[in-house]
Amino acid sequence: MSKDGHLKDRVALVTGSTSGIGLGIARSLAGAGAHVVLNGFGDPAVIEKLRAGLAAEFGVEVRYFGADMTKEDEIAGMIRDVEREFGAIDVLVNNAGVQHVAPVDEFPVDKWNLILALNLSAAFHAIRLALPAMKQKGWGRIISTASAHALVASPFKVAYVAAKHGIAGITKTVALEVADKGITVNAICPGYVWTPLVEKQIPDTARARGMTEEQVKKDVILAAQPTKEFVTVEEVAALALFLTTDGARSITGSLQSIDGGWTAA
Numbered sequence: 001m002s003k004d005g006h007l008k009d010r011v012a013l014v015t016g017s018t019s020g021i022g023l024g025i026a027r028s029l030a031g032a033g034a035h036v037v038l039n040g041f042g043d044p045a046v047i048e049k050l051r052a053g054l055a056a057e058f059g060v061e062v063r064y065f066g067a068d069m070t071k072e073d074e075i076a077g078m079i080r081d082v083e084r085e086f087g088a089i090d091v092l093v094n095n096a097g098v099q100h101v102a103p104v105d106e107f108p109v110d111k112w113n114l115i116l117a118l119n120l121s122a123a124f125h126a127i128r129l130a131l132p133a134m135k136q137k138g139w140g141r142i143i144s145t146a147s148a149h150a151l152v153a154s155p156f157k158v159a160y161v162a163a164k165h166g167i168a169g170i171t172k173t174v175a176l177e178v179a180d181k182g183i184t185v186n187a188i189c190p191g192y193v194w195t196p197l198v199e200k201q202i203p204d205t206a207r208a209r210g211m212t213e214e215q216v217k218k219d220v221i222l223a224a225q226p227t228k229e230f231v232t233v234e235e236v237a238a239l240a241l242f243l244t245t246d247g248a249r250s251i252t253g254s255l256q257s258i259d260g261g262w263t264a265a
């Protein structure tokens, strides 16, 4: 696709898009013609390469804002700057997230606070700040990367499961509030996707469950998914892109499973 796709002249902000699922979604939106704002952490030289590469490949404008999504003032600053530069954010993708795996009675309080701030409160702040300009325009797409853990729990992930269930609540509530304003609000609920977030949790899961790392991959991660395969970043990005189309205008307040059958069981 090209800059003449269905998102031509639209502006998309994807949080946590320097890696993994967020980067995949940013690519798919740029491929449909959106100007894209990247956000997330990482080596500045690598991020600049990503930014310039996307801009050159798709012929759209790509900017990077390094706001720490756990910090309310940095989120506000980023949204203000993006709106000043581009106008309204048309597509907001709340995607930045981290994981920590430990039994609840050993769960580090600082990790609880971090996960609630990043995986839950950041979406609240970004939505409340981006919504007025979307309302004024009468068009918007808000998509949050939730998780199968927005629908079901797994042991040792208390903060993550709580935050993702919270995203389900935000999604449904805001969808109702803006249903007649041309704005849809949905969450995508992937099963396991092979990204740095999953890779990093394997040693802690092995420790918490008394297993080897290989056993964790086979008996915990892929065991959850009846397909016995990881979901791919491209599949999640394709679903996010579909939610931005006119064909998806009646899909709102929904939690879209993409989990190889995990939550059907």
Ligand code: NAD
Pocket: 015, 016, 017, 018, 019, 020, 021, 022, 039, 040, 041, 042, 067, 068, 069, 070, 095, 096, 097, 098, 118, 119, 145, 146, 147, 148, 189, 190, 191, 192, 193, 194, 195, 196, 197, 198
């Ligand atoms: P990832 O580690 O590849 O990407 C996470 C992104 O968030 C990175 O760009 C990182 O720099 C950014 N980030 C981390 N802390 C940040 C902060 N304080 N402020 C701004 N950005 C920050 O992980 P991923 O697997 O691509 O995860 C993306 C989202 O998908 C997360 O919300 C995650 O919960 C969700 N998810 C992942 C899976 C999976 O299996 N990988 C499954 C379901 C849901």
